[in-house]
Amino acid sequence: MTHAKKDPRVIRTQRLLRAALIDLMEERELEQITVQDIAERATVKRATFYLHYEDKQALLTQCIDELLNELREQVDTAESDYESFDYLSGEPHPSFVRLFHHISVHYNFYTAMLVKNRVAPFAEGLLKVIHEFVSRGIDRTEPDDGNLTARREVVVKYVESAFLEVIIWWLERQMPYSESDMAAQLMNLSIHGPYIRIPGRRNPQ
Template identity: 60%
Template sequence: MTKQKIDPRVIRTRRLLKQALIELMEEQAFEEIKVQDISDRATVKRVTFYLHYKDKNELMVQCIDEILSDLREKVSVKISLLDNFDYLEEYPHPSFVQLFQHIADNFSFYKAFLVTNRIPYLASGLLEIIHEFVSEGINQIEPSEQNLTAKRDLIIKYVESAFLEVIIWWIKNNLPYSEHEMAFQLMNLSIKGPYKHNPLKNRDESLTENE
């Protein structure tokens, strides 16, 4: 059974409405935006909006679903890829780099939906994708519970939550580091922690020498 083609005029109108919503959400809170505002920005009639969406919430959810679907497809978190990756090499996992590339390519959307507005539906969807990557990575790096400093589920939640907040910080500060550098630094932090050497060990040795 072949899929029915969507009228190009419908595609164009929906694209205009989505872009209008993104632009408005970069400027103000979602709660303050009215359907009329979206229609005016998209240069379509209000009645036209309702031919495609029942309200602004449905439009917002569709925008988020499309961006998350595209992200999942591009990141392609698969066990087979993680199995063949050497985490000791001086470069980040390509799927992780792709995550940051996707955010950079859709910067206006992410800034509008995660910074100017922090939409829980997008944050939770993004966190779910990060969770898949983090959990598979940690399971691959260290499958033994005895070699972990805390419970596995707690470590995964700690790392994925930190990743999300750093991503939001990165967007809020207009992407001060490259996609590759962000992926590399965050991967290093999740594997090695913030210190090159144990600072407490170095301090103890210094105190011993001064006694």
């Protein structure tokens, strides 16, 4: 079964409306934004907005779904990529780099959704993607529970929560470290924790 091609004019209008919503969300809270505001920023008529979306929530939902689906595709990694990667190389895994690259490319969107506004559906959806990413990575790199410092479900929850908060911190500070640097730091924290050596243990003389 073949799907009908979407009218380029429809695609263009929806892109304008999505961009307008994100622009406005960088300036003010979502509750203060009206459909009229979005239409004016997108340089279309209010009636045109309603040809495409029932309300601003429908537009927001489409924006969130599209971005999270794109992120999920970006960080999805084949089994062979985990098996062939050298974890002692000091280099971040490509999937970690792709995660931060996606955030960097869509900086305005992430900032609008997580910093300027804390949009619950987006934060929850992002956390779900990160959960899948972290859980899959830990399962593939270390299937033996005996080699984990805590129960697997606790490890996954700890790492995914840290991921989300670090991402928000990075956005709030306008990405002070590069994508690859952030990827390397987060990967090292995920695998080794915050310490190079056990705290309190003195170096041998």
